[in-house]
Amino acid sequence: MKSLLIINAGSSxxxxxxxxxxxxxxAPSVFRGQIDGIGANTQFVAKDIDGKTLxxxxxxxxxxxxxxxxxxxxxxxxxxxxxxxxxxxxxxxxRVLHGGEQYSAPVVVTPEVFKVLExxxxxxxxxxxxxxxxxxxxxxxxxxxxxxxxxxTAFHRTQPLEAQTYAIPRKITAEGVKRYGFHGSSYDYIAxxxxxxxxxxxxxxxxxxxxxxNGASMxxxxxxxxxxxxxxxxxxxxxxxxTRTGSIDPGVLLYMMETHGYGPKEISNFLYKESGLLGxxxxxxxxxTLEASDAPEAKExxxxxxxxAAREIGSLMMAAGGLDALVFTGGIGENSQFxxxxxxxxxxxxxxxxxxxxxxxxxxxxxxxxxDSKLAVAVIPTNEEWMIAHHAVTLLGL
Ligand code: ADP
Numbered sequence: 001m002k003s004l005l006i007i008n009a010g011s012s013x014x015x016x017x018x019x020x021x022x023x024x025x026x027a028p029s030v031f032r033g034q035i036d037g038i039g040a041n042t043q044f045v046a047k048d049i050d051g052k053t054l055x056x057x058x059x060x061x062x063x064x065x066x067x068x069x070x071x072x073x074x075x076x077x078x079x080x081x082x083x084x085x086x087x088x089x090x091x092x093x094x095r096v097l098h099g100g101e102q103y104s105a106p107v108v109v110t111p112e113v114f115k116v117l118e119x120x121x122x123x124x125x126x127x128x129x130x131x132x133x134x135x136x137x138x139x140x141x142x143x144x145x146x147x148x149x150x151x152x153t154a155f156h157r158t159q160p161l162e163a164q165t166y167a168i169p170r171k172i173t174a175e176g177v178k179r180y181g182f183h184g185s186s187y188d189y190i191a192x193x194x195x196x197x198x199x200x201x202x203x204x205x206x207x208x209x210x211x212x213x214n215g216a217s218m219x220x221x222x223x224x225x226x227x228x229x230x231x232x233x234x235x236x237x238x239x240x241x242x243t244r245t246g247s248i249d250p251g252v253l254l255y256m257m258e259t260h261g262y263g264p265k266e267i268s269n270f271l272y273k274e275s276g277l278l279g280x281x282x283x284x285x286x287x288x289t290l291e292a293s294d295a296p297e298a299k300e301x302x303x304x305x306x307x308x309a310a311r312e313i314g315s316l317m318m319a320a321g322g323l324d325a326l327v328f329t330g331g332i333g334e335n336s337q338f339x340x341x342x343x344x345x346x347x348x349x350x351x352x353x354x355x356x357x358x359x360x361x362x363x364x365x366x367x368x369x370x371x372d373s374k375l376a377v378a379v380i381p382t383n384e385e386w387m388i389a390h391h392a393v394t395l396l397g398l
Contacts, residue, residue, distance in 0.1 A: 002090040004392055006385045011130045012038045014074050017385040021090055023393045026386060035074045039067045042074060075134050091146040093392035094135055097127040099151030106150040106391040109135055123176055148392040155188050156181030158225040181229035183211045187219045189387040190329055190380050197365050198325045198376045205324030208316050213330035214242040218312050220320035228319035230312050236271050240308040242285035245275040277301045287332045306339055310346035325376035334381050335362050344377060
């Protein structure tokens with residue numbers, strides 16, 4: 001049987017999923033797992049279709065092995081394991097951060113396309129090189145194996161100019177310093193589920209999708225197309241996240257530079273790693289831990305997370321010209337009754353009403369608003385890997 005391998009490679013981790021062909025709608029992956037701690041203590045975990053652990057092992061490399069070589073070793077170890085499962089790969093789909101201004105849809109990666117994707121490295125230096133490395137390694141090892149890149153930015157290319165532009169000097173904008181937006185594969189997947197879950201008419205209206213995981217963003221849709229999104233040039237802007245600040249007065253960064261002597265590295269850690277739920281609570285970045293905690297700081301972090309989400313909805317409602325439906329997805333959006341309830345509470349003045357019983361149901365696509373709610377509210381579990389697999393199948397005619 002032929003299969004598809006889906007890869008989401010970061011600097012220290014590589015997530016993967018294997019789908020059998022032909023690809024059925026919402027088919028579960030036959031294998032999935034991840035390699036974590038690359039560069040430190042590399043652990044490889046693989047699970048079968050039922051979530052049973054098939055492998056949990058450490059990948060060893062000699063002391064002093066450069067990160068790039070360790071990333072390549074992680075990938076080749078995965079490929080060897082896949083081969084040992086008698087999986088025959090028909091194609092590989094990759095999650096790639098940046099498609100720049102050029103790519104508004106997934107693309108088959110040819111050597112020419114790969115060169116273009118490399119030019120986007122300055123736009124996403126923390127992710128793009130790590131997303132591209134497996135493509136290069138696979139192309140060298142299996143030159144005839146087709147590879148498809150799906151971009152986090154692609155879904156947002158329909159945003160109007162004003163939604164993409166910062167109020168900065170034109171020449172910096174011309175360098176590509178624009179609002180791109182991310183989490184595109186998740187929005188792409190949710191947008192396709194909308195008619196079934198909230199009805200065709202509402203799905204064509206003003207819809208806000210809240211993707212809330214460790215990273216969190218929102219997108220406003222009209223007629224199924226993105227008209228605005230909360231993330232911008234990087235994945236920092238917008239909502240408060242697990243460890244990221246979300247939007248912040250840049251004056252705070254000047255203050256940290258002048259008063260605490262912060263340089264680029266410290267500023268980067270401050271924005272990406274030390275803030276958000278973790279920074280405010282001082283306890284954890286994990287929503288489950290905070291919900292279970294009695295500490296006032298945990299409660300404060302939760303309240304701020306929801307408040308910031310509600311403020312962002314207010315802004316996106318203006319961009320979408322109203323609000324017909326609000327959809328929650330991502331680990332927090334799909335599972336946290338507290339967050340959904342609190343965020344909808346801010347929309348009560350608008351006529352949004354949640355059904356507490358329906359809000360208790362997690363893990364399936366369904367609506368959670370009450371019959372007299374002006375607004376449709378839904379939970380839709382996202383499936384980024386399946387979305388990437390679907391694009392690979394469509395593009396390659398598999
Ligand atoms: P990533 O962005 O890394 O893919 P996920 O989408 O898996 O992350 O989301 C992780 C977040 O979801 C964590 O904050 C986690 O605590 C939260 N989460 C997962 N399950 C629950 C739950 N049952 N209740 C509340 N939060 C949850």
